[in-house]
Amino acid sequence: MKNILITGGAGFIGCHVVKLFVKNHPDYKIINLDKLTYAGNLENLKEIEGYSNYEFIKGDICDIDLVKDIFEKYSIDSVIHLAAESHVDRSITNPFEFAQTNIIGTLTLLNQAKISWQDNPKDKLFYHISTDEVYGSLGDSGLFTETTHYDPKSPYSAAKASSDHFVRAYHNTFNIPVVITNCSNNYGPNQFPEKLIPLFINNIQQKKPLPVYGKGENIRDWLYVEDHAKAIDVVFHKGKVGETYNIGGFNEWKNIDLIKVICKVMDKKLCREKGESEKLITYVKDRAGHDMRYAIDATKISKELGWKPSLQFEEGIEKTIDWYLENTEWLKNIISGDYQEYYNKQYNLR
Ligand code: NAD
Numbered sequence: 303m304k305n306i307l308i309t310g311g312a313g314f315i316g317c318h319v320v321k322l323f324v325k326n327h328p329d330y331k332i333i334n335l336d337k338l339t340y341a342g343n344l345e346n347l348k349e350i351e352g353y354s355n356y357e358f359i360k361g362d363i364c365d366i367d368l369v370k371d372i373f374e375k376y377s378i379d380s381v382i383h384l385a386a387e388s389h390v391d392r393s394i395t396n397p398f399e400f401a402q403t404n405i406i407g408t409l410t411l412l413n414q415a416k417i418s419w420q421d422n423p424k425d426k427l428f429y430h431i432s433t434d435e436v437y438g439s440l441g442d443s444g445l446f447t448e449t450t451h452y453d454p455k456s457p458y459s460a461a462k463a464s465s466d467h468f469v470r471a472y473h474n475t476f477n478i479p480v481v482i483t484n485c486s487n488n489y490g491p492n493q494f495p496e497k498l499i500p501l502f503i504n505n506i507q508q509k510k511p512l513p514v515y516g517k518g519e520n521i522r523d524w525l526y527v528e529d530h531a532k533a534i535d536v537v538f539h540k541g542k543v544g545e546t547y548n549i550g551g552f553n554e555w556k557n558i559d560l561i562k563v564i565c566k567v568m569d570k571k572l573c574r575e576k577g578e579s580e581k582l583i584t585y586v587k588d589r590a591g592h593d594m595r596y597a598i599d600a601t602k603i604s605k606e607l608g609w610k611p612s613l614q615f616e617e618g619i620e621k622t623i624d625w626y627l628e629n630t631e632w633l634k635n636i637i638s639g640d641y642q643e644y645y646n647k648q649y650n651l652r
């Protein structure tokens with residue numbers, strides 16, 4: 303029996319982690335703490351609402367009193383911490399919110415773990431979910447390993463890097479049992495349509511321009527979100543305390559090539575003429591400080607813990623597109639709210 307606090311469980315990756323843990327581990331009690339910002343959506347968790355080992359709490363990870371109450375009321379012995387502000391473009395327009403949630407929020411959780419666990423750290427675990435962006439940007443060659451020096455370049459990655467440092471500092475100074483994973487770009491169902499793949503699927507559907515930053519030559523390493531959730535399950539159960547594991551898809555794509563794949567699949571699915579969606583590609587002003595290339599070396603988690611991605615990209619992208627085409631209500635509910643205002647400010651496109 304474990305009492306696990308999962309933060310950010312109503313977001314994109316969090317909802318897949320919560321669903322996996324609730325369904326696969328009926329002997330664990332899962333408490334999902336989420337503020338339900340623009341990115342949090344309880345629709346993502348409909349299928350587990352009635353499970354007796356699951357409870358949702360709406361609240362802020364920066365709220366010291368609330369976090370204390372949760373640790374005490376539920377005798378929390380593990381934390382899987384995903385709550386964060388996660389979109390790089392938003393961090394450029396509002397860095398303070400990123401420092402607050404990603405740094406102060408993490409510190410609030412860590413400090414309560416220290417208070418609750420310091421006298422008896424046995425069988426406790428603070429699992430911090432981080433990103434490959436903390437390592438900075440790669441040139442044409444090389445991969446991020448667990449020993450690559452931190453070199454964050456956006457307000458988002460700077461805040462995530464800072465939170466990683468606090469997690470390691472609490473391990474070193476107060477003996478809090480921690481583990482950190484740094485993952486590459488996720489894609490799949492339930493991702494908020496501000497990120498590249500769902501944004502472009504939505505725009506193609508609506509025949510709107512596809513805003514490609516710069517020349518579209520930046521490279522990302524893509525992992526299907528359910529494979530990330532499985533990796534988190536593996537690290538939670540088999541990871542060594544104090545260690546860091548990189549998680550990646552062994553799947554690098556130049557943005558423009560990936561966009562063309564999405565266009566091709568969408569033309570087929572929507573019975574449009576070949577090449578129709580590609581005509582929507584519109585090159586726009588580059589993202590400020592745009593990192594050129596991320597690529598993860600996931601050898602350590604694969605060798606030591608036996609995790610590997612299960613899906614090929616071609617299969618993953620079809621599944622993702624199918625999900626968005628089948629879940630038009632989910633998408634409609636999002637884009638009918640504040641989303642339009644964000645979109646117009648960010649892109650200034652029709
Ligand atoms: P997301 O933006 O989709 O979801 C974030 C969730 O956190 C939302 O449900 C939101 O309501 C919640 N939240 C935000 N601020 C909060 C607060 N103060 N208190 C409580 N809840 C709050 O993010 P995501 O893409 O699912 O990312 C989840 C985690 O994984 C983040 O820590 C992110 O840095 C990391 N990560 C993401 C990716 C990716 O490709 N999306 C890759 C690697 C790592």
Ligand code: DAU
Nearest residue numbers: 388389390433434435486487496497498513514515520557
């Ligand atoms: O690498 C892990 C990170 O991946 C996570 O930590 C972040 O939370 C997640 O948002 C993601 O960051 P990116 O900035 O790589 O993802 P995004 O989907 O915003 O952009 C992917 C690439 O596409 C990037 O090179 C920028 C480009 N892009 C993005 C958008 C939204 C465009 O060309 N046009 C766009 O409109």
